[in-house]
Each structure stands twice: as C-alpha cells, then as structure tokens.
Amino acid sequence: MEFNDLAAFVSVARAGGFRDAARISGVSASSLSIAVRRLETRLGLRLLNRTTRSVAPTEAGLRLIEKLTPLFSEMEAALDVLNVFRDKPSGTLKLNVPSSTARTILPAVIAPFLKTYPDIRVEVVVEDGFVDVLSIGCDAGIRYDERLEQDMIAVPIGPRIQRFATAAAPAYLDERGRPQHPRELLSHACLRGQFAGGAMPTWEFERDGERVRLDPPGPLLVRPGAAMDLAISSAVAGVGVIHLFEDMLRPHLDSGALEPILEPWWPSFSGPFLYYPGRRHLPAPLRAFVDFLKDGAGAPQISA
DSSP states (O other), X not given: OOHHHHHHHHHHHHHTSHHHHHHHHSSOHHHHHHHHHHHHHHHTSOOEEEOSSOEEEOHHHHHHHHHHHHHHHHHHHHHXXXXXXXXXXXXXXXXXXXXXXXXXXXXXXXXXXXXXXXXXXXXXXXXXXXXXXXXTTOSEEEEOGGGOXXXXXXXXXXXXXXXXXXXXXXXXXXXXXXXXXXXXXXXXXXXXXXXTTSOOOOEEEEEXXXXXXXXXXXXEEEOSSTHHHXXXXXXXXXXXXXXXXXXXXXXXXXXXXXXXXXXXXXXXXXXXXXXXXXXXOOOHHHHHHHHHHHTTTTOOOOOO
C-alpha cells in the first residue's frame, strides 16, 4: 500500500475537502483525488463520501483514520527529533481555538511568536465546540478551565482575568432607558448568541454576592464566530443591548459608540489555557510555543 495514498486520504479527511487539503499540504487537489481513488480501489471500499458541498469519511474511513492517526503522530515525532540539529525549531503548529480567543488573545501572542521562530508555521482552526484535538490532527487547543479534560496539561495564555460586558448605543439608551438592575433587561431588546448545538447561554450577572441569570428576549440571534460582528454592529446601530467579552467590545466602549451599562454587575472569570496531551516527547513547534508562553513573551495585558 502506497504511503502517499494513505497520507493523501488522511489530509483530505482532516481538512474536510480536497481544495482545503491541497492548500494545506501543497499538493494539487487533482493529485489528492487520484490518490484517494487509487487507495479506495485497492481496498475495495469507499473511504470518503463526496458531495458538491462537502467531503466526509465513511464508517470504514473513520475506522482507518483511527488506526492511522497514532502511526502518523509517531512518524512526525520521529522526524521532529531532527529539530535538535537546527539553530531554531521548524515545522507546523496546529491549534484549535474558539472564535473569541482567535480575536482577543491570539493577535498579541502569535505575531511575536512567529517573529521569534520564523521557521515555524502556525495553522489555526477555529472551532467553538469542544473537540478531541488529536483526532482532528491538531497539536493543542485553547479553552477555558471549565471545558478542559483532566488528563490534559494546561498552560495559561492571555489575560488571567476577563469580564463579560453589557452595553448599548447611547441613542438606544436615551430612548429605552438605562437599566439599573439586570432584571430590567427583560423589557429591553437583547442581542443573543447561540451555541452550535442550539443551546442559548444565559446572561449572568453578579454583585455583592447576588447572582442573576437571565434569558432575555431579543430581535437578533447569532452563532459564535464571524456572526458576532453582526451582533456588535447591530448594537452600535442602536438595535439593542449586547452582553459579550469585554475585550471584544472595548474598542466601541472607548470610542463612545457603545455605552457601558450595569458595570458593577459585570461577571469576571479566569482566562483561557493552552492544553495538550501529556506525553513524553512534544513536537518542537509545540514545545517552542509552550516555552514562549511560560516565559511570558507576547502576553496581553490583563483585563480588569
């Protein structure tokens, strides 16, 4: 069985398509397609279900990926040993991160890291749901502590304290009034978010030991990711009240486009962590990134 055909199949399955796999691997999409078809012919099994919109592994394909992933990881680790002979580590660091982290944490970290390690290539996969980073071919992920698995090693990244902020456009507040207690939001137009699974997170507030959880009504519902820009721009346009990471709203708060409300009630929470499996040998790019974070280089300022 040709190793290149197996590698082509894994890269297409991980990328979710031939074009994305070609972009990542540097091999043409047509070459990858030929390799996968050749592999399927030799095995006598369909490994990928192909439609005009997506490519996904069949049950047989999933089983093969499960067996191949640790083998490829061992091969990558074996080649990575050669990094000790380089002046600086090289290779690819693949991170799985939520959209909020990609916007508010990584910009201040990745730029100085890449300047320090110019031979390392960072690949960022944005995923707001919790996933098994190894099964999708990532070296590490970034999540908050309540979503970390116990057998993972966690390293702080970014500000250690963050807050959720509540705000609205001054014109909206002039018309609808400025809430003095979180429960007053039940009579306001609130711009809500929804998890990929369909659940809607409640809005939480806390002050002097009193905690309030709300499920307020609103005219707009968005999923995390790029759609958050729509929610923010709608708040700036005066559509309603937004409750989101303070770091994401800070530019608009500073410019006056949004006015903070209920600030004494804003809840704080611990910052995110880089997490990865505890194993004896870390790939050189990941080891360099972990050491970079532990040294405090490129860390953003702590939000208060």
